[in-house]
Amino acid sequence: MISTKGRYALRIMLDLAEHSAEKAIPLKDIAQRQEISKKYLEIIVKDLVKGGLVKGVSGKGGGYALCRKPEDYTVGEILFLSEGPMNAVACLAENAEKCPRAEKCRTLPLWKEYDKYVKDFFYSKKLSDLM
C-alpha cells in the first residue's frame, strides 16, 4: 500500500507544476491548497530536495520550485524517492540476506515479475500526464 508520504509527495510536485510561474512557491500555500499540515509537508519535501527533484529558496519571498519541466519527471522517480524502493516482497529488498531457498522457491519468479510490472507502470507515467 502506498503511504501518505508518496501520495503527498506527488501532490506537492503537481501543485508546483500547476502553480509555479518561474518564482518559488512557499510551502504554506501548498499546504493550504492541498489541505495538509505544513509541518508534515516539510518532512516530505525535504526528501524531494535531497533527491534533487525540487529546489528550496530560503528567506522572505522564498519557497520551492521544480528543477525540470513537468514532462521530464516520471511518477516513478517521485514515488520511489519518497517511499523507498517499494519492493514487492521482503526477499527482493536491497539489504535482504540471501534466502537459502531462493533456488528452489516456486514463488520467487512471480514476485520478480510483479516487481518489474509495478515499476514499469510508474516509470511510464509522467508528472505532466496528471495535470
Next chain:
Amino acid sequence: MISTKGRYALRIMLDLAEHSAEKAIPLKDIAQRQEISKKYLEIIVKDLVKGGLVKGVSGKGGGYALCRKPEDYTVGEILFLSEGPMNAVACLAENAEKCPRAEKCRTLPLWKEYDKYVKDFFYSKKLSDLM
C-alpha cells in the same frame, strides 16, 4: 509490500497442490518442507479454510487438502483472502470515509488505474502456473 501472510498462504497452497494424492496433508509436513513454524502456519491456513479454499480434516490421519484442482485457483483469490483487499491507497479502501477532495483530486485516477492493474495481474495467474 506483500507480507508473509500472503506469501506463506501461496506456499501452503502450492505445497498442497504438489503433494496431495487424494489424502489430506498434515500441517506438520508442510511446515517442515517449507521451513516455516507450524504454529504460524496455523494462523494462515485458518483463513484459507474460512474462505473455502482448502478443507481441514481433524483427528489422527487428518490434515489439509485443496477443494479444487490447482488450475481452478487464481493467485489473486489466495493472496487477497490472506492479505485483505490490498488497496493501492487508503482513499480506495472499503471503509474509507468519502474524501471531500475526490472530485478534484489530480492523483485519484492514477491510483484507481494502478489498483486495477495490480488486481488484473494476480487474477490472471493460476496456481498451476507456479508448479
Next chain:
DNA sequence: TCAAAAACCTATTGACTTGATAGGCAATTG
C-alpha cells in the same frame, strides 16, 4: 478402547512503521 495425532481456538508480545506534532535555528529579503 484409548492414546496418539491432528486440527482448531484465544491470547499475548516485541519490534517496527506510520502519520503526524512541536519547537527552535538559519537564511534572506522587502
Next chain:
DNA sequence: CAATTGCCTATCAAGTCAATAGGTTTTTGA
C-alpha cells in the same frame, strides 16, 4: 531589521507485523 520562509532534531500515539504460547476438541488406527 523584522518578517518571512526554509531547514533541523526530537518526540509520540496508534497501529501493524511476525510470530510464540498454551490449551481444547476431534478422530483415527494400533
